[in-house]
Amino acid sequence: MSRREEIVDAAQGLLEREGPEALTMRRVAAVLGIKAPSLYKQITGKAELEAALQARALQQQATAFAEASDLSEMAAAYRRWALDHPQLYQLLTRRPLDRTLVAAELEAAAAAPLLSVCHNDIDRARALWGVAHGLVDLELARRFPADADIDRVWSVAIAAFSAGAADHG
């Protein structure tokens, strides 16, 4: 394993265990037993580190979504992955992808299962991404009241999109 991968590993562990405010160059270095400036021998800066984590998130999503064969399985897989990796999810979705640092195939691979469930209707796939992301994001940001029944909200959303499916094959 390259030194660069070790750095990204340390960053990922820090982010997932202690949250985004723990993701500092000095703390990443400390995990590896070195000092912050040494990181810059492998990485141009924090932005590149975050882009590497975004790439990992896309990769993990691609494998997590691969098995989903219909809309409700896809939705369940999407939500499950997000709730299992909340920090990685928010890092991935809340800032633009720097497409000079993240391979285009990664983005496509993560999107493929959703697109397939939508029979390649790209607008429908994007609308579904919208619902799933919106519900997950609001849940992670704790914007729903504590007594909200989020499972039922997902059911309503899935039902709405399933009903319209006849129009699209």
Add this chain to the structure above:
Amino acid sequence: MSRREEIVDAAQGLLEREGPEALTMRRVAAVLGIKAPSLYKQITGKAELEAALQARALQQQATAFAEASDLSEMAAAYRRWALDHPQLYQLLTRRPLDRTLVAAELEAAAAAPLLSVCHNDIDRARALWGVAHGLVDLELARRFPADADIDRVWSVAIAAFSAGAADHG
């Protein structure tokens, strides 16, 4: 106008004109011609300042959504406000509301138009909030490819939820 309101005004202007990284205690103070530590005479810290901006965002949303009388008007109003106030929107939605600092009525007032469009079906309202928020958030984060037709994606989403409306009255 109280000194505290002047501070929040300065913060809002800074955030909306120059983005979140410009929202610094020192810069807010500079707008008012004072130094950062003086802000702490009116405000306990940056968290309270951000909560005050969240409250303003909810207030503005409440009036912006008030006129919407059906689902597609509501969706259009939601998207329009978000695109008109991207920084305020993200500040509002990406962190938990500190409900000790933001009045509960504000949250309810902003949600009321959506709830009314859904004939008080709370789960349906939350599902719709999910779609609208998801689509807006992905658009603001520039996560859709540059060639995506976002208007059409919204149409698909609205159509899906309109079709299911018969089940709910």
Add this chain to the structure above:
DNA sequence: GAAGTCGGCTAACAGTGTTAGCCTCGATGG
């Protein structure tokens, strides 16, 4: 053996939120 690269180091800079402690007005009460 010489050269060069790889990966570490310290010191430093400009910026962040925040606290402590001081001072100067203007108003209010005796």
Add this chain to the structure above:
DNA sequence: CCATCGAGGCTAACACTGTTAGCCGACTTC
């Protein structure tokens, strides 16, 4: 008229952030 007191400003400082410059030791490769 003077005393008191609070509101609202100030400077200095602390611990943190990302980042750069410059130096150094060890290992590999001619």
